Amino acid sequence: MNRDRYLGASADAIRAHYDRGRDFYEVWLDPTLTYSCALWTDTDSLEGAQVRKIDFHIESAEATGAARVLDIGCGWGSILERLVTHHGVTHAVGLTLSEDQANYVARKGASGVEVRIENWVDHAPERTYDAVICVGMLEHCAHIDLAGDAKIAAYRRFFAKCHSLLHAGRCLSLQTICFGTLRRLSQFIQDRIWPESNLPVLNEIVLASDGLFEIERLTSDRSDYARTCRSWADNLSRELDRATEVAGESVVSDYLRFLEMSATAFETGALNLYRMKMRRLGP
DSSP states (O other): OOGGGGGOSOHHHHHHHHTSOHHHHHHHSOTTOOOSOOOOOTTOOHHHHHHHHHHHHHHHTTOTTOSEEEEESOTTSHHHHHHHHHSOOSEEEEEESOHHHHHHHHHHOOTTEEEEEOOGGGOOOSSOEEEEEEESOGGGSSBTTOOHHHHHHHHHHHHHHHHHHEEEEEEEEEEEEEESSOOSOOHHHHHHTSTTBOOOOHHHHHHHHTTTEEEEEEEEOHHHHHHHHHHHHHHHHHTHHHHHHHHOHHHHHHHHHHHHHHHHHHHHTSEEEEEEEEEEOOO
């Protein structure tokens, strides 16, 4: 097995998904440009549910008032901005492999926010962090070719890195899609949406983090992701002309199909969505 497989999806594969053009994502995401599962109540707007999710993870990581917080897979920076503007964080660092995302965050220029085009494997800060947040990035940590012990080893490398980045006793707040009854992504999603990426199974996360982190809280929220995907699909369907103009008919068709498939998978339990509060073990 090529050693690079243990690093998950390649930078080129990840950019193929996230660098389709921010104009396209702006058509169907909420105004915060948050591209991950929201946290809903009955009366929420999509934006309100996304802000609630962001606050949930900041509180789960015990990041409020912290000096230094790391967001692994920071997207277009909604968590970073919320950390410094509403939760009293002095310095929020975000990692992404997407040049489009990094440039967008940098242009906004929020005081206390630093964004880096850098793989989590290569991140070597001078000082450790008070909290780490990782939302929707673990899905890219194991290559689609990996299985069994090799796949668990890839995830363990991620948790070992998080362990080294955190002060003793501090927290990682993690959100990830996991396989439910399904065990492999469809060929369409592998080829057209998420090249090279895999998904974990819950027990793989437990084994990979064993001895490094204590799982203090675990919630299973697949219905939240089904609703999020339906909201995104509705937004995209309402703005077909605009979306087609900025991204092309093929991309729009692919994403409508992807969002519908994903919503159904979460509704039926083929996929799940877990949120975890994990506390660093050891000195």
